Amino acid sequence: MKKSVVLFRQHIGWHFTKHWRVQGKRKLLETGAEKALKEKQLPVYQAEDILKEERQYERIQVIGYKDKPVPLDENHPNWHNRPLLSYRDNNVLLEGLTQAKILTNTVQLKDGLPERISLKNFTDGENNHIKSIILQSHVFDAEQKKLPKIKDPERPAWNFPRSYGITQKRRNQLVISGLMQLVESLSTQDLVKDRVILNDLIFSYPFLKYDDLIQFQLTGDAVVLSSKPLSPITIEPTEGIALEDITPIKPTITLNIDNIYEIKEIYPIKSYVKKSHPHTVFINFDKEEVQNIYEEEITHTQIFGRSLLKAFTVSASYARQMYGKDVKLLPKPVTVQSVQTDGHFYHFGIFQLNTLDLEGGETKNIWYQTPLLNLFHNCSYKVGKPVLEGYNEEVVKHLYAFYNNN
Numbered sequence: 001m002k003k004s005v006v007l008f009r010q011h012i013g014w015h016f017t018k019h020w021r022v023q024g025k026r027k028l029l030e031t032g033a034e035k036a037l038k039e040k041q042l043p044v045y046q047a048e049d050i051l052k053e054e055r056q057y058e059r060i061q062v063i064g065y066k067d068k069p070v071p072l073d074e075n076h077p078n079w080h081n082r083p084l085l086s087y088r089d090n091n092v093l094l095e096g097l098t099q100a101k102i103l104t105n106t107v108q109l110k111d112g113l114p115e116r117i118s119l120k121n122f123t124d125g126e127n128n129h130i131k132s133i134i135l136q137s138h139v140f141d142a143e144q145k146k147l148p149k150i151k152d153p154e155r156p157a158w159n160f161p162r163s164y165g166i167t168q169k170r171r172n173q174l175v176i177s178g179l180m181q182l183v184e185s186l187s188t189q190d191l192v193k194d195r196v197i198l199n200d201l202i203f204s205y206p207f208l209k210y211d212d213l214i215q216f217q218l219t220g221d222a223v224v225l226s227s228k229p230l231s232p233i234t235i236e237p238t239e240g241i242a243l244e245d246i247t248p249i250k251p252t253i254t255l256n257i258d259n260i261y262e263i264k265e266i267y268p269i270k271s272y273v274k275k276s277h278p279h280t281v282f283i284n285f286d287k288e289e290v291q292n293i294y295e296e297e298i299t300h301t302q303i304f305g306r307s308l309l310k311a312f313t314v315s316a317s318y319a320r321q322m323y324g325k326d327v328k329l330l331p332k333p334v335t336v337q338s339v340q341t342d343g344h345f346y347h348f349g350i351f352q353l354n355t356l357d358l359e360g361g362e363t364k365n366i367w368y369q370t371p372l373l374n375l376f377h378n379c380s381y382k383v384g385k386p387v388l389e390g391y392n393e394e395v396v397k398h399l400y401a402f403y404n405n406n
Helices: 012-023 033-039 047-051 097-104 124-140 168-186 189-193 300-323 394-403
Strands: 079-087 195-209 212-226 256-260 277-284 329-341 345-355 365-369 378-382 385-389
Touching (some): 168 212, 189 195, 195 300, 212 300, 300 329, 345 394
Antiparallel strands (some): 195 212
8 A cells, every 4th residue: 555645644642642651751860970979078959959949928917808797686787676577579478368468458359350451352373472482481492401309299308300491580581571572562552652661670668567567578570660650440448348367367477577677668760750650560489489488388379468469569669659658548549460470370460559557447458369370281392392282361361451451
């Protein structure tokens, strides 16, 4: 075989490695120089002793390079002797909706939503668009993150393999964004110009009840704001309706008790902003973050109570900004709609704030709600194919009705 240029090629890296291995085994040859120098009584030194520079380092104590942690006791700057009962995004109430009604002086006139909330039927093309939005958010998105551990109550010690995919928060953001874009495209242009959607708004409302200092500090994951407030949902009197009773349970049970806190009254949009009036608040429900302090499964009534307290906090903080801190009976009711979802189930509620007197006055606030509505039964891969089963059109009908409510 004729030798070509390719056959003459050498792998330089391989040759370098072999050469290094051979040279590394070489032994130093005895030249006799050291023996001759010692016979003449001349000193012999190691090269490292001469070339290495001796340095003496001075130890310096740095003060204040890192702040000391603030002690969580009476020495903390925000310590108060009077405890604060707080409700936050990861809380649920023990008695759920019933307890939330007592805390907010609220009654429920009827089951379901008011008659003025009318539902619109969608065409087949619009339903197909909705199905594609659901598949895009639950199956087709490219996010791949470690999902929560799979737990089996019958085998609590069994470790299932960790799965990767789209996180619940990501799915929820995508499906809400997609459905709201569709709802806006189906609404009139003048109505869409009157609305704006903002994300992650903080609302805080402190108040006194049962001689306790209570503060609701909650997040609106997505909030629809409008240039004019929602009109009152009803004018029915509430003087003769009594609040429900959960005796012997105290209405403030399962609220967080803190001595280190700050009292904050927050409505995040200033009154001089054109689109500052709350319209609809979207609430994200993640069972990994929202948990019962007794380590039990979240019940439906606790989900309903969470929706009510979020809507109350938004409307109450808005009313404080509009009418001042000393207002009790509002000159005009404040109406706020709420939508709580985990991407699969949806809970719709409407809250009408009539009064900020929560000590059991005659005038009460009003709450309407629907039961939990599932957007679909199953949305996943089956035998390598994306499948959407049990699609429920009623959920998007309610979203459209809420968005178009004035």
